[in-house]
Amino acid sequence: MAMVTNSEITMLNNLKPYKTTWKVEVKVLHSWTQHSNYSGEDTFEFxxxxxxxxxxxxxxxxxxxxxxxNLQVDQWKFLENFLVYPATGIYRPTRHLYKMSITANSIVTSSTLTTCEVRLVDQHNESSSEDVSASFSKRKERDGDLNDINSTSNKLCAMNIKMEKKK
Structure with a gap:
C-alpha cells in the first residue's frame, strides 16, 4: 500500500534530504534513458x-x-514520496543542490495546472520564506555557453538571454 503524504505542495527550492514524503507539482522539461556500465541497468532521467x-x-x-x-514532457503532474539527496559529480544537468530519485512508494497523479497559468502565480501567497524567481530571470549571459538539448547554437541561446533581459 502506498504512503499518504501531506497535501501541502512544496516548491523544488525547498526540498531537503531529511524526509521522503514530499509532494511537488512539476512539469517534465526533458527526459532520456541513461545506461550504466557499472550497474548494467538503464535508468530513466528527467x-x-x-x-x-x-x-x-x-x-x-x-x-x-x-x-x-504518466510523467510526459510538457504535462503538469503531482509527484509524491521520493528520495532527495545531494547532486554530485561532474555531470549535473541542473543547478539545484539536490537530486530526486523515484522509489517503490512514489506516486504520480494528474494536475489541473496548465502552462498558461505558470507565470501568473502570486509569489506572496507561497509558504516559502525564500524568494524564488522565475527561471528566465535567473539566467545570465554566460549561461549561453551551456549546451542546450534543444539548441545547437550557443550564440542563439546567448541572444535569447539578452532579449529576455531587455523585456
Missing part, C-alpha cells in the same frame, strides 16, 4: 520544473518505471 521555474534532476531505476509512466 528534468523537472515547478511553477516558479526551479528545475531539478530526477532519476528512476527501470524497476520503478511503472511508477512514472
Amino acid at each position: 528534468i523537472l520544473e515547478d511553477r516558479m521555474g526551479s528545475e531539478i534532476h530526477c532519476t528512476c531505476k527501470s524497476a520503478f518505471l511503472g511508477r512514472v509512466k
Whole structure:
C-alpha cells in the first residue's frame, strides 16, 4: 500500500534530504534513458520544473518505471514520496543542490495546472520564506555557453538571454 503524504505542495527550492514524503507539482522539461556500465541497468532521467521555474534532476531505476509512466514532457503532474539527496559529480544537468530519485512508494497523479497559468502565480501567497524567481530571470549571459538539448547554437541561446533581459 502506498504512503499518504501531506497535501501541502512544496516548491523544488525547498526540498531537503531529511524526509521522503514530499509532494511537488512539476512539469517534465526533458527526459532520456541513461545506461550504466557499472550497474548494467538503464535508468530513466528527467528534468523537472515547478511553477516558479526551479528545475531539478530526477532519476528512476527501470524497476520503478511503472511508477512514472504518466510523467510526459510538457504535462503538469503531482509527484509524491521520493528520495532527495545531494547532486554530485561532474555531470549535473541542473543547478539545484539536490537530486530526486523515484522509489517503490512514489506516486504520480494528474494536475489541473496548465502552462498558461505558470507565470501568473502570486509569489506572496507561497509558504516559502525564500524568494524564488522565475527561471528566465535567473539566467545570465554566460549561461549561453551551456549546451542546450534543444539548441545547437550557443550564440542563439546567448541572444535569447539578452532579449529576455531587455523585456
